[in-house]
Amino acid sequence: xxxDCIEEEDFWNILFSEDILQIVVxxxxxxxxxxxxxxxxxxxxxxxxxxxxxxxxxxxCLLLTAIxxxxxxxxxxxxxxxxxxxxxxxxxx
Numbered sequence: 001x002x003x004d005c006i007e008e009e010d011f012w013n014i015l016f017s018e019d020i021l022q023i024v025v026x027x028x029x030x031x032x033x034x035x036x037x038x039x040x041x042x043x044x045x046x047x048x049x050x051x052x053x054x055x056x057x058x059x060x061c062l063l064l065t066a067i068x069x070x071x072x073x074x075x076x077x078x079x080x081x082x083x084x085x086x087x088x089x090x091x092x093x
Contacts, residue, residue, distance in 0.1 A: 016059065021052045028055075057092045064088060 005011050029049040036042040065071040068086065070078060078089045 016056075018052070021055055025050055025052055025055055061089060061092055 005014065032047055032049060036047050039047065062071075064086075065073070065078070070086075077084050079085055081090065
């Protein structure tokens, strides 16, 4: 199966097929729906439904934190606009 992979995206699709991503999105959105009623302000940005594009961006950022050995770094510093932040993280959102 990996012998047919030519581009990096081909390897990505083996790890995270469209079907798997759709299942994760479906269950994540169901969980978010269950959580919304617990908050006074239900339209909070962190409680909005996600889509496959956002999920791919999140997985990509998680992989990049591992590559850069930044997995314990403060999220604010990863996305900082000064010299401390990394442009690749800001570009993903």
